[in-house]
Amino acid sequence: MDAITVIRAKRDGHALTDAQIDWVIDAYTRGDVADEQMSALAMAILLNGMGREEIARWTAAMIASGERMNFAALDRPTADKHSTGGVGDKITLPLAPLVAACGAAVPQLSGRGLGHTGGTLDKLEAIPGWRASLSNERMLAVLAETGAVICAAGDGLAPADRKLYALRDVTGTVEAIPLIASSIMSKKIAEGTDSLVLDVKVGSGAFMKTIDDARELARTMVGLGTDHGVRTTALLTDMSVPLGLTAGNALEVRESVEVLAGGGPADVVELTLALAREMLDAAGLPDADPAKALADGSAMDVWRRMIAAQGGDPDADLPVAREQHVLTVPADGVLTGLDAYAVGLAAWRLGAGRARKEDPVQAGAGVELHARPGDTVRAGDPLLTLHTDTPERFDAAVEALAGDAIRVTADAEPGTGAGPIV
Numbered sequence: 001m002d003a004i005t006v007i008r009a010k011r012d013g014h015a016l017t018d019a020q021i022d023w024v025i026d027a028y029t030r031g032d033v034a035d036e037q038m039s040a041l042a043m044a045i046l047l048n049g050m051g052r053e054e055i056a057r058w059t060a061a062m063i064a065s066g067e068r069m070n071f072a073a074l075d076r077p078t079a080d081k082h083s084t085g086g087v088g089d090k091i092t093l094p095l096a097p098l099v100a101a102c103g104a105a106v107p108q109l110s111g112r113g114l115g116h117t118g119g120t121l122d123k124l125e126a127i128p129g130w131r132a133s134l135s136n137e138r139m140l141a142v143l144a145e146t147g148a149v150i151c152a153a154g155d156g157l158a159p160a161d162r163k164l165y166a167l168r169d170v171t172g173t174v175e176a177i178p179l180i181a182s183s184i185m186s187k188k189i190a191e192g193t194d195s196l197v198l199d200v201k202v203g204s205g206a207f208m209k210t211i212d213d214a215r216e217l218a219r220t221m222v223g224l225g226t227d228h229g230v231r232t233t234a235l236l237t238d239m240s241v242p243l244g245l246t247a248g249n250a251l252e253v254r255e256s257v258e259v260l261a262g263g264g265p266a267d268v269v270e271l272t273l274a275l276a277r278e279m280l281d282a283a284g285l286p287d288a289d290p291a292k293a294l295a296d297g298s299a300m301d302v303w304r305r306m307i308a309a310q311g312g313d314p315d316a317d318l319p320v321a322r323e324q325h326v327l328t329v330p331a332d333g334v335l336t337g338l339d340a341y342a343v344g345l346a347a348w349r350l351g352a353g354r355a356r357k358e359d360p361v362q363a364g365a366g367v368e369l370h371a372r373p374g375d376t377v378r379a380g381d382p383l384l385t386l387h388t389d390t391p392e393r394f395d396a397a398v399e400a401l402a403g404d405a406i407r408v409t410a411d412a413e414p415g416t417g418a419g420p421i422v
């Protein structure tokens, strides 16, 4: 077998054989297929697609490239959630302890942000002392002690995806449904969860810009999970406006703690509860009541124990950016648009995200919203507060929010705005 034959086959629109897929994934993981050859193959897959059987085999080969975890020793069912990524998407933070408080174990292997979307690990690292990297033994111990753990995936889990994802990121080959589905599902299946709920985002701030693409991605991932014995379901959720009132690491931790304390923005609470119900159903705990666990403080108790078990101080003050700049409402009317991608880009440019994997992020940087679409607003009132440690970034963030990103309509009817579930 050789890489050029495999690349040519996909370039010319043929389905790859099982043997070709197994060989190319294994050889790439071992370093026998070069990055430039894998980039060419990824581009051919992006342009020509893959059939269902090819995606299934590709996913299985990526799982087989590394170790598989096993939570059979736990005394409760495991439930996990994966979001395809968005702006202000802090839902994992309140959700994991909430579902644990309702009786499931939540092993949440999470990622870092890249580009305009935030990452759960970057957010939690805003908490003084909190550590993302745990050994497999320590991860299991935290899970057994507290019911939930949020940490980085170990190097041994789906190493083929680790290499391939980094390559796709710099070769314009992220937005391919077969590659996204196999990337996400190989990690989740190797992780060994009993059940999985997928939050597939759709809209300007998401990878999937149209409902049809989001539905196809959801169907593909649900099929892969089900075929591997993981009870998998998906919700399609809106990412045309940011979730909640914050985008940025410490800002989003603060908002998540507000949700755990029984408050927080309505859309964040609604999506957290909807995903919790899906996860509890999939885990065989349909009678659990997540709204009660939020209201009676039991989810907050799990949060505090989970943060402390990973070295974090749940009572510590969160970092605050050194400089703030307020953008005001341009005219009287109703806020009819606040583009998720523009807000994510602004937060990223303020220092909340990174341009390259090795860049540091600013814990306090980001964007705070003072109104949401549907709200009546008055000219001159604060609309957004931009936060950063490096004020020379303000101009680039303001530029991201120019043009059509913020829309105020004089004669529109105020409303609550659409909910987050599509």
Ligand code: URA
Binding pocket: 084, 085, 165, 174, 179, 180, 181, 183, 184
């Ligand atoms: N998240 C992943 O883990 N992989 C992708 O390809 C896209 C989002």
